[in-house]
Amino acid sequence: MPLPFLTADRASEAADDVALPFEDRERWRRPYRPGPWRVAVAALSLLIASYVLLAAVVIALTGSPSEAGTVFGLSLLVIAAALRLLRMGVWVSERGLRHVRFLVTRTVTWNQVASVRTVQQPVRWLGLPRTLQGQALTLVRRDGSPQDAVPLLTTHGADFLGRIEAFDRAADTVEAWADEYRQP
Structure with a gap:
């Protein structure tokens, strides 16, 4: 049985020698x-x-429609939160860099970016208040805005915890996009 998602992975691994495949x-x-971690949650x-x-269906069959609607709305809220959790991260295109967090999305055009670099600094473990020494991919804007305090990616985030090589590849790819599209 053909598994198309495996061939896509092999194609991206074959294109690793190209910075922007x-x-x-x-x-x-x-x-x-x-x-x-992100996928598991x-x-x-x-x-x-x-x-x-399922509880909403049982309530609709045995109870009042308003209670079933409330429970159904709660389930839709949980589904929307799970989908937003999967969408979180750093997105790039030729127009700029987009940092998607749970409640806030910020887009920065490449002409506003001074540099994107990896730095050694204290980072939050899985977004919790506890900090550890790790690496972070940071964005430095030309205007020096205070939004630079939030790292784009970290080695102890939900995407890269225990996967240092994956963090290095992702950071290098985002830096390559920045090097190609930002204006000196």
Whole structure:
């Protein structure tokens, strides 16, 4: 049985010698795969949402429609949160860099970017208040805005915890996009 997702992975591995292997550079794309922690939490959320949907059906059959609607709305909220969690990360295109967080999305055009670089600094472990020494991919704007305090990617985030090589590849790819498209 053909597995198309495996051939896509092999094609991207074969194109590793090219810094920017994408042909359609106008589309927003994440230059790395979501990490196992992020996917596991989203899968668990979707599993919980399926049970809540089943509860909504049972309530609709036995109880009042307003209660069923409330539970159904709760399940839709959990599904939307899981999908947003999977969408979080850094996205690039020829127009700029987009940093998608859970509630906020910020887009910076390449002409506003002074540099994108990897630095050694204290980083948050899985987004929690605890900090560890690690690496972070940071964005430095030309105007020096205070939004630079939030790192784009970290070695201890949900995408790269325990996957240092994946962080290095993703950081190098984002830096390559920045080097190609930002104006000196």
